Amino acid sequence: MVSIGGTASTTSLLRVMNERAVLAEIFRRGKASRPELAQATGLSKPTISVALADLERARLVRPVGLRTGSAGRAALLYEVRPEAGWVLAVDVGRSYVRFALADLVGEIAVRRDEPSRAGSHAELVVQLTELAAEVVAEAGLAAGDVTLTVFGTPGVHDKETGALRLAPNLPGWELPGAVERLADVTGSPYIVENDVDLAVVGEGAYGLGEGVDHFVYVSLGTGIGMGVVIDGRLYRGARGAAGEISYLPVGEGDPLSDPGRGMFESVASADGVVAAARNLGMVVDSAKDVFDAARRGDEAALKVVSAEVDHVAHALAGVVAVLDPELMVLGGGIGAQAADLLIGPVSERLTRLVAFRPPRIEASMLGADAVLLGALAFGLATARDLVFERLVAVTPPG
Template identity: 45%
Template sequence: MSPHQPTRRPVAGVPGVPWNRQRLRSNNEWLLLELLRTGGGSSRAQLARDTGLSKPTVSAALAELEQAGLVREAGRVAPERGRTAVLYEVDPRAGHVLGVDIGRARLRVAVADLAGTVVARRDVANRGRTAEAVADAVVAAAHEAIAEAGLASADIVHAVIGTPGVWDEERRGVRYATSLPDWGRPGLFDRIAEGLGTAVTVANDANLAALGEYTLGAGRGSRMFAYLLVGTGLGVGVVKDGELLLGAHGALGEIGLVPLPAVPPAAEPLAAGQDVPDATTLEQEAAADAVVRAARDFGLTGTGGRRLTAKQVFARARAGDEAALRAVRWEADRLAYAVAVLSAVLDPDLLVLGGGIGNSADLLLEPLEQALRRFAPRCPTLAPSLLGEEAVLLGAVSTALEAARPAVFERRTAGL
């Protein structure tokens, strides 16, 4: 399932939409609510000037919104001349959303109000041995965060779950989630939705990270922006003019699935009837496990008998370990191939490096840029993520808010 698109409220006068006084009043209230959300606190007089509505119309609409619990007084301002003006703002307590980031190593959950302020969160190790255990752990972490916020499950208007893979609506499951065992099993996300007791949208983690970075991080203001998520998996999210690009089947950006054939050197052509060697994928060659394998090949071992991790490889590289530095350069070469492909196909003006490995941009960007000069004639500007490991989670919260705001408005104004 692609990230939920915000509901478009009907406007009086649009063909096919019958005009009536209730519809017009509802549109006026929505217009004022959105103006207060995007512009901050404002007085009745200022809202009238900004919208072109009459002051009595604005006053009546604000009274209805206040009665519905959607706006509240934010203070008063005394002008140089005239009466003191009351300032109004959106009441962020009118509804809450849930953002979830499911990764192979960590499960992250955040509860946010309608202003996007995170009021409670959980960040726990993913210890699930089965797909069902992971699903149940997500529900448990979510309920803990909801309780910490002083809320009940019914207070959550919408939840967005970020996960590796591509949502398949017909199967009710994700495809291509290779980093999580059996994660493509149909019914898992229905199990999570039932446990949460609220509407749930499932979205690709790289896509959500791109939305989070575009809204709050390094991607702000970019016309054509790509987010390269490098961690236990490899994926890309692309935002063009503020809109997420999904492709015909929701799989745009699944660059980790691109095969890299193990073709023999030209001096050793395949014999007649000889099979072409099996191909590895770009994800297998450039994600976390590949970094660890390369480091081991260069002679790096874990400390204290513990298993070597990609995080340790980059930490050792920062300390000047030559084997670790070689592994970092090796990783940069593989990522350069991915970026070169993206540059040729999408021509983004900015590419942000994120994810668990991408967060080591301080080590990767320079060798990556050097390698790109060999691969690509034209390259985008490269930048590190500003949101770090929060990108997917904040993108999930942002996407959930797009769905929740109109839903809360409909629900709270239905009886007025």
């Protein structure tokens, strides 16, 4: 026999499940009518009506107009109230910090980029806090209106110590408790994710990875890292360090000479490209200078590019052997600046390094916004659940 309390709990659970299914379908469609929601979810029209009434009462959805057809009555359309929640995405890099504040349907209200004060942990936290306050105020919001803040950073967040591991470009963040200081930036719930993991999420949501179940995003720039999507889902590994390909044993360097950098990163990152060029007598200030010289036919620069192709091809061969991705997306400063010099030769080299036909390699279309867009995509999915739990799941039915 089922007790009255058990029956009430079951009814409440079904109500929440129905409302969640209806809300998810409205998010997917943008606007939807009762008949469309019934057909898509398999729920009865009366159940749809009850769910919509509860969602509207919680101020999570609203009627937005009518859809007229060739016959029959016009259908009332519903959409999610964009201002029901807000996501603040933050890309924390060595050179720049980037902010984007978006409503619950993903429309960006405020965008801000600034040179990073990453030389000091304390100074960078102050900068992030000041910028967050400015961005939120510019949108006409208070700090408490932000549903979720997502920080994308280099390295791996050690949740036991609160330190950021494998992030030599952010001095001071390797100290215990350093990451927890981000709680003060907005005062809202927050998530810290690896920046390249977020970049692969962004590529899957808005770029070349959309609809691709198995792909990787390889960031070549100041540092080197890789984000991995397997079966359509981000793969982090046991300790969140999946994709740290900077430590692959690729190149001629001593892997112990710089404990802050992996062997592959020491030769193939922007600093590695510049060092190789200077060893050949070139006077350059950046990797971009080297690639520009290679396009002009400079012999030394072409040698540097050939070495970069060799390093990258060998690293990607290891990735192909282990993961067998369908697509490899190149991003980061070098991936963006030198795609025309790297992709063709790397693809050709891979055909001789792997057992099967290698995956296609393409340059990211998202550019410097890959991490920020990934933070938004990740944050929106999480914030929608948070808003639902806050506004709907705990609200008694009418």
